[in-house]
């Protein structure tokens with residue numbers, strides 16, 4: 001239990017700041033007795049201040065410290081020092097220091113320090129320890145060390161006498177005090193936080209229990225899998241063992257099998273040999289039987305037998321000759337067969353070519369159908385008797401067939417009709433433009449006439465002015481020279497006045513001369529602008545010709561508008577000036593009225609012309625589309641030619657297809673001839689060798705040799721040639737095969753050559769012709785556009 005031991009007070013209220021008053025508290029009870037105002041309450045307040053840090057009510061402005069005014073000091077330092085034992089019985093010292101300063105405006109107070117220390121103890125050897133040196137910490141620390149809450153210290157133990165009636169106050173204040181004393185809010189908060197934590201823990205528990213559930217399931221699963229793995233590994237090891245056993249068995253079986261196979265092969269070969277021998281045996285038996293059947297035991301004389309032998313020899317020779325001739329015939333037939341085979345291959349190539357042409361024709365049909373479809377849709381053609389012409393064309397497109405010929409003719413007629421209509425329209429438009437040009441020319445001519453007339457009148461006026469000036473000078477001379485009577489003088493005066501007034505008029509006329517100059521200047525400007533307008537209109541016409549440069553035309557149109565405005569302005573100025581000059585001569589209003597009428601008329605023509613222009617523009621765009629399509633086809637054809645030429649040049653580098661083909665054919669023919677010769681030579685050599693050996697004479701000249709070695713040399717020579725002949729034949733056959741392969745490869749290019757020929761002689765020229773026609777048509781239309789634009793522009797300008 002905690003206990004207060006000593007209290008030191010210095011400079012608090014009535015306590016002297018220069019002395020330190022120490023109050024020692026006795027146990028179990030200390031009574032403070034004294035007169036009123038001696039300072040009992042101050043001691044309690046000091047205790048309260050030391051333990052809680054709270055100042056008495058209404059003393060925060062410095063009333064708690066000794067008044068500096070009373071002390072006659074500017075500054076007073078006060079201290080409260082409390083020595084006590086904490087709940088553990090440990091001695092502790094709490095020191096709090098204050099300072100008040102007397103200023104002009106009033107007293108200010110400030111806290112100097114607040115320290116809680118454990119004092120040194122010689123008995124225990126305890127050194128001085130500072131527990132806390134901050135006031136806020138000290139305020140919290142003191143109730144803890146004393147083991148009494150701040151509320152009890154404030155409201156119960158060191159309760160101020162002015163506040164000691166709180167148990168009798170309002171229930172709300174009372175509750176507040178009790179809540180403070182018993183720290184109820186803290187418990188409520190604690191309960192709330194417990195609830196919150198409980199809730200969170202419950203959620204966490206739920207999550208953890210769920211996890212646990214999953215973990216236990218997973219654990220079961222993993223145990224099961226482990227068991228399965230163990231069983232599987234056992235199985236694997238058993239299977240491995242059985243596999244190794246089986247592989248051992250397999251090798252043994254394989255060895256036995258290979259042994260059996262060799263046995264079977266041997267058996268088969270022996271069987272084959274046996275069968276062959278059986279077959280040979282039967283053939284030999286048959287031959288023997290045949291020979292035996294043919295053997296006739298002859299009982300003729302030797303001469304007769306010799307004769308028969310000779311006859312037989314002759315017969316044999318005849319047969320050999322026949323055989324040789326037959327062989328030659330066979331060779332010839334073989335060559336014929338080869339030629340026929342070549343012809344067959346040519347025919348096959350022709351078929352291929354025709355098929356390629358058929359495919360190309362099919363493509364052409366598709367393109368034609370497409371063109372017809374575009375023609376109908378783009379130009380909104382209506383074909384008589386073919387209301388569903390588009391569907392028919394679409395169907396034929398799908399089936400890759402050409403549209404019915406009657407429909408094609410109908411479309412062509414319709415296109416021709418449209419073309420004629422356009423042509424007639426163009427012609428009428430031309431006529432219209434011509435007539436309008438003539439009208440314009442007449443209008444300009446009239447204007448020129450008017451201009452020259454005005455000029456003449458002006459010249460006449462000038463002459464009159466000169467004449468009048470001369471007359472004035474003459475009259476002046478006469479006045480100076482002659483003396484007049486009064487009446488004459490009066491007359492002359494009147495005359496003079498008249499002349500003076502006419503002189504004034506003349507002067508006015510002269511000022512008009514300046515106007516003339518201005519008019520001329522304006523006219524010049526007008527002419528310049530006219531020229532500029534002409535240039536710009538030409539530019540606009542050019543721009544209109546090119547549909548891609550419509551933007552430029554728009555800009556030029558704007559420029560023209562500006563020019564037109566300035567032209568109109570100048571024209572108005574001219575009219576104003578002219579009206580002053582030639583008001584008596586030309587009715588300008590009439591001219592303007594005529595011009596307005598003319599303008600209205602020409603505007604109507606212009607709108608018509610613009611409509612026509614729009615129509616022909618759409619036609620022009622369809623022509624452009626056609627042109628693009630045709631150009632695409634043309635470039636497609638050209639690419640095809642390039643590809644095919646590339647293929648041909650890979651086989652025929654000099655691109656001389658016909659001559660290369662001819663040379664290769666000749667080469668193949670030559671090899672074939674050599675081969676035939678070699679084959680027949682082989683047969684002949686064989687015959688010669690046999691004959692030479694049999695007859696011991698040359699088979700060609702039928703002469704015998706003087707020495708047998710000569711015959712042997714001859715036979716050896718023939719045999720050598722005979723032996724090398726098969727190799728030569730094989731070589732020739734290889735060469736022939738190679739040549740024939742090259743020939744066939746080159747012949748396979750024939751369809752390509754034909755296609756190139758067809759493209760260069762028919763398709764491309766046709767397309768180019770069509771393109772030329774379209775270009776001409778386009779140019780015509782463009783020039784028509786240009787004229788129409790120029791015409792409309794001129795109308796607009798007017």
Ligand SMILES: Nc1ncnc2c1ncn2[C@@H]1O[C@H](COP(=O)(O)OP(=O)(O)OP(=O)(O)O)[C@@H](O)[C@H]1O
Nearest residue numbers: 013014035036037038039040041042063065066067
């Ligand atoms: N700021 C101050 N400076 C100097 N003296 C002061 C100051 N404030 C109060 N005093 C004096 O301190 C005394 C107040 O003392 P305190 O009220 O503690 O006396 P008390 O013994 O409790 O009186 P009572 O028995 O009437 O309650 C008064 O004499 C008062 O004049």
